[in-house]
Amino acid sequence: MKQAGTLFLLFSLALLSCKDGKNQNYLPTSVGAINSMVVVIDNELWKGNVGDSIRSHFAAPVVGMPMDEPLFTIDQIAPKFFTGSVRNTRSILYVVEDSLNLAHIKSDMYASPQRVGVIKGTTKAEVIENIDAEADEIIAAFKDMEIEAAQKRFNRSLNKETELQDKFGVKLKIPSIYKVGKQEDNFVWIDREIQKGTANIVVYEMPANSFDSDSTLVKDIVAMRDSIGAKYIPGPDVTGKITHMRTEPAFAPYVYPVEIAGLKGVEVRGLWDIKNYPMAGPFLTYILNDKVNNRKLVLEGFVFAPATQKRNDLFELEAILKTLKIESLAK
Structure with missing residues (x-):
């Protein structure tokens, strides 16, 4: 009986593993123009100091350009509209005034490849503090993913000159x-x-x-x-x-x-x-x-x-x- 129970447990784990693998495979391919991102944030926060802080980091001018061009082209959307295909955007920043105070980066939540920067704070001041503290890391994650996405597109047709x-x-x-x-x-x-x-x-x-x-x-x-x-x-x-x-x-x-x-x-x-x-x-x-x-x-x-x-x-x-x-x- 003990051996049969062990076999049943192993079989159950194998089924779960297969199920998880299928779920991962079903992630849609992420979408988005190069160097673009979606900011999911309440309209009021976006129009105030929190939005100003986001723009100062993520829309900062690219270094060494003859005219000002932002690091990312930003589309803002309110949380209630963050549904459907919008969730498949490659680079997402989710900012909310909440009961938690945290900031982190998640990978491939709704699509692949995808990075989602999550920033929360119990007050607007905490939200801004977390933006200032984590923006560079999130920008680096977004940019690394953009580089990899561009390099994959190159493989479609490569120059053969030697x-x-x-x-x-x-x-x-x-x-x-x-x-x-x-x-x-x-x-x-x-x-x-x-x-x-x-x-x-x-x-x-x-x-x-x-x-x-x-x-x-x-x-x-x-x-x-x-x-x-x-x-x-x-x-x-x-x-x-x-x-x-x-x-x-x-x-x-x-x-x-x-x-x-x-x-x-x-x-x-x-x-x-x-x-x-x-x-x-x-x-x-x-x-x-x-x-x-x-x-x-x-x-x-x-x-x-x-x-x-x-x-x-x-x-x-x-x-x-x-x-x-x-x-x-x-x-």
Whole structure:
């Protein structure tokens, strides 16, 4: 009898496990435009200081852009309307004045992939305090998910060109709409047309001992970008003038620590322009310390699209660069 009871218990657990697995599989695919989110919050809170706090974090201007563009495009909805397909939104922030004081992130509650930031407080002041304390973590979770979602879309049709592998021993998942436009011994330029302009990727390498001084790091990064621009990225022909890409001299770039594909380095965000010609736009550069190959590997994305929003185009370039894989060097 004891053995039969044990078998019955195991059988019951197996059924429950299968049931749970089916429930997880039945989660619908999440929806939402890139870098968009839904804020579920009472209308009164949204119009007051609580809403102001949310907007100050989640709609803050993206760093290094020529015009103000928010981190996320926000749609606000009252809790009573948070039903049906709206629950399948990829990024959700649920904010409520409640009997509890807490803040956390939940995954795949109504759809997959999905992140739901939940912020509660017993008073408006507590709600705002929790927003201020947890916003950075929630933003990072939303952004990581957006990056992964974009990278999955790339797999539908990938560029098969091998120049990056042949010259630098690296691979990137690049959509097939991008094409190699220029290549030299230490430089590959890949681009595609976008609305009113182009989205661009350049890859090159620097000596391993580059950027050894923290005190001159920003200055050295600007010097590197300007020298590469002068050598490889010319501007339009202007009689009697030299034109080429450079770092916009009026604005110092922003520099942050980063790690990609196991390589530590820095992320650089700022503005580029064309010397002696009215062209400009945002750039994103990763300078990675590749000790195995005795070099600094440089990956950069930049956008040219005058008088249009560029946030999502630069974000796509970021997602591409973060697919980096180091392969064996062919050279």
